[in-house]
Amino acid sequence: MSKSRLQPPRGTRDFYPEDLRRRDWLFGHFRAVARRFGFEEVDAPILEHEGLFTRKAGEEILEQLYRFELHDRRLALRPEMTPSIARMVIARAGSLRLPLRWFTVTQNWRYERMTRGRKREHYQWNMDIWGEPAVTAEAELIAAVFALLDAVGLARPDVRVRISSRALLEETLVQGTVLRDRPEAFPALCVAIDKFERIGEDGVRELLTDPDGSVGIGEADASFVVSWLGLRKLEDSAEHVPAGSPAYADLRRLFELLDAYGLADRVVFDASIVRGLAYYTGIVFEAFDAARSLRALCGGGRYDRLLESLGGPSIPAVGFGFGDVVILELLSDRERLPECPRRLDAVVFALGEAERPSAIRIATALRRERNWSVELVLGASRLKRVLADADRAGARFLYLLGPEEAARGEVLVRDLESGEQTTEPISD
């Protein structure tokens, strides 16, 4: 067997107990925050029909799909949760009480080029609201992102949420001259300009002006689009957007609502946020560490037409995905990663085989009645070794049963923190 067979595939992770404790700590916060906001958890298979993900806007996520054919079926590992949730909403659309608030904590697979914070599998916490067209939904979701950042111990200035609106750009381009004749090219245009940071201005211009590409606009129009990305004040967009723009009003309202949540100093307008997924239709946002040393911690936005594009009814939707990898990197950089020690209440040790039945009864009682986490020493061992192991495992108590204690109907209880020793009657 080649050595590589014994490694996890590149870009994927094993979780040893200490890793899993940390992951549980983070997921515990994901779940607690979502529940505090009144969301319910759902789940779906990690495997979906490939067709659920197929879209035509040139998104990177589709080139990164883990796909395969089995018994004439084309299947794929999900690269994100949103299409699966959309599928679940469609299946029960008639009976769901809207607005619907659902969250998920799931693993996603993308065959990425790996860099810091970018793996080939990652977990994502998603919160989505279905059936609410107003930006009150966006505000609630962004507030949940900050509730999580606070809960995991990041300082207030550590993270900013950058907000923009695809609808604002769409109104400007479609009602202006750039895409008046070809509004259907807008999602592909967004996917292209989302690559700005990776391929630079020239790369984006090339994509936008390629006559055989899916956008195909002229040089001057491409310059306008690129210059739009430099806007950092909502007011500066006003001279370009159509009069009475609903998207502009929505953005203003969102910033007002975020102020009411006490978040005004933590959010900024940033026109360079467009997102790389084709389905977004309105407000889009991403959270970044203040120094921008890492990729986005989370990203989301409004996607009011996804359900229809999958053949379902028209239900507006907005949500975000928050990855596990980047937040752990940031917490590590800020020395905010918690210890997450193992929790073990007691080790129960019978000195000899004659005492084993009593040791079993004691372990069973502690587990059942005190709900303790109890490790029963299974084989023959020496006390010194048991003590050292219990100490290493962070156990609080050692329950020791020797022939003398057993004869007296007692068990010796050693508090491993203080060293204090007491006895407890076995019958208790």
Ligand code: HAM
């Ligand atoms: P996304 O921006 O592709 O959005 O992913 C959301 C977050 O997941 C990213 O900000 C990042 O933290 C994390 N993430 C994504 N890919 C990787 C990777 N290869 N390695 C590590 N972390 C990664 C979505 O997936 C949308 N479905 C989110 C959404 C939900 N929009 C509406 N509802």
